[in-house]
Amino acid sequence: MEKEKMTFSELQREMQIGKSKSVKNYSGQTSYNYRNAEQIYEHFKSLDSGWILIVSDKMHEILGRLFVESTATVSNSSEEHTAVGYSEHDQVPIFEKSGKQQMQKPQWTGAVSSYARKYALQGLFAIGENDVDDLQSENLNDTPKASKKDDKEVKAKLEKINAQFERALRAAKDKEAPIDQLTNWSKMDKSQAVKDIAMWIKENEVNK
Structure with missing residues (x-):
């Protein structure tokens, strides 16, 4: 007999994992629990x-700042659910005492990506409890922090771009855009994809 597959709500309940035991950060000064x-x-x-x-x-x-946007998607034969997480790709953290970088640039890029993916996954599976931001601890990096106003502006800009992209993609689907073209737009930078979709829709209307 085939095993009964989980519903999405059941999957979310099963994904409520705890944090690992407390470890010290790179400077050895601050302990934190992590996931x-x-x-x-x-x-x-x-x-x-039964989900993918x-x-x-x-x-x-x-606004002159680089962000990693991670999209987590879980699906089965009949459903699909998506969540997005962001992390700023700032300068590589520096040890306060030695002044040396804590890791190489490729390692830092991977860490930033992993951080964004963690929040996308936590949002997707509704995993509760906030994490300590070990990548941006005051003991790790003496780079001046952006103001809350700047953070709100960046978040608003990201939300605006995402909304524009979703509207543009729906419009393209309504215009029966080819599946390979839809896939290509989904892989592009969203700002550029919005422009390309608008151009495609305009050309498609002219050619009719």
Whole structure:
């Protein structure tokens, strides 16, 4: 007899994993409990839930700052659910005492991506309890923090771009855009994709 597959709400309940034990940060000064994207992946795979999980990244430059946008999508034969997480790709953290970088640039890029993916996954599976931001601890990086006003502006800009992209993509689907073209737009930077979709719709209307 075939095993009964989980509903999405059941999957969310099963994904409520705790944090690992307290560890010290890179400076050795601050202890924190943590949960990362890799732990969430491993727990998901252990469930054999009947769902498929895909996480992808895109880069966005907004107000002169670079962000990683991670999109987590879980699907089965009849449903699909998506959540997005963001993390700023700032300078590599510096040890206060030695003044040396805490990791190489490729490692830092991977850490920023993992951080964005963690929040996308936590949003997707409604995993509760906020995490300590170990990547941006005051003990790790003496780079001046952006103001709350700047953060709100960046968040508003990201939300605006996402909304514009979703509207443009729906309009293209209504105009019966080819599936390969829809897929290509989904892989592009969203700001550029909105422009390309608008141009395609305009050309499509002219050619009719």
